[in-house]
Amino acid sequence: MKRKKHLPKLALGLSIMLGMNGLAQADVVTSIKPLGFIAAAIADGVTPVTVVLPDGASEHDYALRPSDVRRIKNADLLVWVGPEMESFITRSASQLAANKNLELSALPVIQSHLVGEVEDDHDHSSSPTNTLQSVKSSDGEMSDSHSHRGTYNLHIWLSPEIALMSATAIHDRLVQSMPAQKTKLDSNLSKFKVSLKDADEHIRQQLNAVKDKRYYVFHDAYTYFEQHYGLSPLGYFTVNPEIQPGAQKLNEIRTQLTEHKAQCVFAEPQFRPAVIDAVSRGTKVQKGTLDPLGSNISLSQDSYVKFLSQLSSQYVSCLKPMN
Template sequence: MLHKNTLLCAALSAALWGAAAAPSQAAVVASLKPVGFIAAAIADGVTETQVLLPDGASEHDYSLRPSDVKRLQNADLVVWIGPEMEAFMDKTTSAFPEGKKVTISTLDGVKPLLIKGVDDDDHADEHDHGSAEKSDADHHHGEYNMHLWLSPEIARLSAVAIHDKLVELMPQSRAKLDANLKDFEAQLAAADKQVGSELAPLKNKGYFVFHDAYGYYEKHYGLTSLGHFTVNPEIQPGAQRLHEIRTQLVEQKATCVFAEPQFRPAVVEAVARGTSVRMGTLDPLGISIPVSKTSYAAFLTQLANQYASCLKGD
């Protein structure tokens, strides 16, 4: 009986992973769009890069569709942050062989760069605003902030890891993969320098964001976030909550308050109404940027422009 079960397991495993050998279906599958930006730069001209999370969806409450599961099963390589961020992938991806996935949060070079997440005490008042806001406040993914794609250093380490895995899987493409990594590192260095210059004069301008996503970017470029409000974009905050936010904006002399593309403008306007605070939008997932070999540099630059246009008052 044990022998039969072993054979059955082997057959199922072969059926599941054998599909990856079919080049017509195979690809690098990235969890989120910015992760796809990094992967696409390395895989360019070698294999296709696909992104699981659709534009406009939230990584915090997405559920895999049967077509998503099939794409994962057929993938040459799966790239994700880890189960603390993409909980929707955890069951499927944890079963993958290590040789077919890159888990960015567990890379040796990344671990020392992790920033602590927000303490639960910081969100105590939010936990009183109903279960919908509680679930949003709870998405800080455990001990560390897991929005790792917003760190240029972690993006470079991720690119190296993706390169190394693809070289193992496709040794015949080594020359192209090596060239792609070199190109990516050059693009990243140029964008990083340009963004640093653009943001340097704005380092002392205070602002608030709705979503605690930007810690790595802010730390890297020395920006001064005064705080964040994990407002569930699906729910209009109550009058008391808006009053608390507005009071903090005024008391801390914020220049800007930033929403995200999925937040209704009415929420931002309600928060800023009656203050001199300007309103801006930050897009932490690069929704408007198509996936290509130059996307990650464009993503860093777009965020810099979004910060600067509000903080400078353009």
């Protein structure tokens, strides 16, 4: 019995010693799964990564559970996009120390690659430009719900370029908290760069055959991916997936589907709106599904590459020429 009484003290002492030597694990928590993919690549073999947003849920309307709040509070590193994307996490993130709160959209290197959003919710049919716009971070008042209007597209995990910037930022923070693991973290970042470059080249070749095909997506989430690979969207149904498009907008889209001979209309696993079935009924347009969160992919060293490849295949499966 006496030996058991000393075990907690021994464990505590060992924990302190590990912490002093920079070997203690850093509990990495990400807001959404794609950021978990990137973090897992960098933290592989070093420390575990967990994700707040459950599979099947949407970052647009999720509400934290008490267990989520505790997990964020105890995190050694929280990785998220920012308050305009994950409003559900803003309060908990604000209570963390600055060195434990990695808000990616606040990083100058990422801000310079953000793409401006449209301000008019009725003007959705124009295709995005082929070049990234340089913008500054928004200092405007944040609403309680996710909002795109008058701000910037923050689906940054769909940009391979910004994903690499995010990976580098995560690497740098982990090196600060676990300096003894720098060699392994450096190696992981190098592997991520190589695998991302290889995947990027393969995906570009895969999408080259369908880059001129026209289509609609459910909501305005894919601009970075589409610009990076030169795809040709006709537009999207809604800026905010919590708000269904009106009858006039649906009529405009239906006309577009016919006049522009759109190849496909894409839904999402998180949102299965009946409006997509309604607007495509009676047309020859195909229906596909794009998963911007990689819900069926498990966290691993190569999960981000799998995520991009899966998204590419989802585009191709619906946009490939019909027999």
